Amino acid sequence: MSDLRELYEETILDHTRRPRNFHALPAANRSANGYNPLCGDKLQVFLRVQDNVIADASFLGAGCAISTASASLMTEAIKGKPLEEVAVLFERFHHLLTGPLQASAVPAGLGKLAVFAGVREFPVRVKCATLAWHTLQAALKNAATPVSTE
Numbered sequence: 001m002s003d004l005r006e007l008y009e010e011t012i013l014d015h016t017r018r019p020r021n022f023h024a025l026p027a028a029n030r031s032a033n034g035y036n037p038l039c040g041d042k043l044q045v046f047l048r049v050q051d052n053v054i055a056d057a058s059f060l061g062a063g064c065a066i067s068t069a070s071a072s073l074m075t076e077a078i079k080g081k082p083l084e085e086v087a088v089l090f091e092r093f094h095h096l097l098t099g100p101l102q103a104s105a106v107p108a109g110l111g112k113l114a115v116f117a118g119v120r121e122f123p124v125r126v127k128c129a130t131l132a133w134h135t136l137q138a139a140l141k142n143a144a145t146p147v148s149t150e
Contacts, residue, residue: 001121008044011069011073011112011115012028012065012066012069012115013065013069013080014069015068015069015072015073016065016068016069016072019029019059019068019069019072019076020072020073020076021057021058021059021072021076021079022058022059022060022072023056023058023060023074024046024058025046025047025048025056025058025061027056028046028047028048028058029047029049029054030046030047030048030049030087030140030142031044031045031046031047031139031142032044032045032054032135032136032138032139032141032142032143032146032147033135033138033146033147034061034131034132034134034135034138034146034147034148034149035131035146035147035149036063036096036101036127036128036131036148037061037147037148037149037150038124038127038149038150039064039067039127039128040062040063041063041064041067041128041131042060042061042062042063043060043061043062043064043067043071043131043132043135044059044060044135045057045058045059045060045071045132045135045136045138045139046058046059046060046139047136047139047140049083049140052082052084053080053081053082053083054079054080054081054083054086055079055080056079057074057075057078057079058075059071059072059075059132061063063128063131064125064128066116066119066125066128066129067128067129067131067132070116070128070129070130070131070132070133071111071131071132072131073112073116074093074113074133074136075114076112077089077111077113078136083140085123086136086140088109089109089110089113089138090133090137091106092107092109092110092113093107093110093113093116093130093133094116094130094133095107096110096113096116096117096120097116097119097120097126097129097130098126100103103124116129127149130149131147131149133146134147134149
């Protein structure tokens with residue numbers, strides 16, 4: 001088994017068993033709901049945005065291991081980041097999962113999120129990994145309508 005695959009499995013399992021930032025955020029000033037009808041993943045993303053920086057982030061919901069781990073890692077990655085950096089991170093993560101496949105090319109600046117490169121091998125699971133991120137985008141706009149991956 002490759003080192004990346006082992007890291008992928010270890011990281012996904014860790015964040016599924018012990019998701020970080022898994023709670024409501026009473027001080028949130030933005031939030032949105034997301035739903036993946038294909039596998040039933042549902043989540044709500046909470047943000048506290050202050051001076052164009054994500055001061056705090058959390059999520060609640062129920063979903064598969066990939067969906068939960070993605071939301072957990074996402075909230076860790078975006079905390080304390082300016083909105084412009086979060087937009088770049090979204091694009092890099094989305095490109096990692098949906099962009100043209102290039103030999104061992106993982107976009108720079110993803111940190112732990114790079115472990116999701118393995119999801120590309122399972123196209124049906126890409127929606128699980130990106131649900132939290134699309135919900136994040138909706139939360140930044142304070143969208144009232146739930147985001148769906150369909």
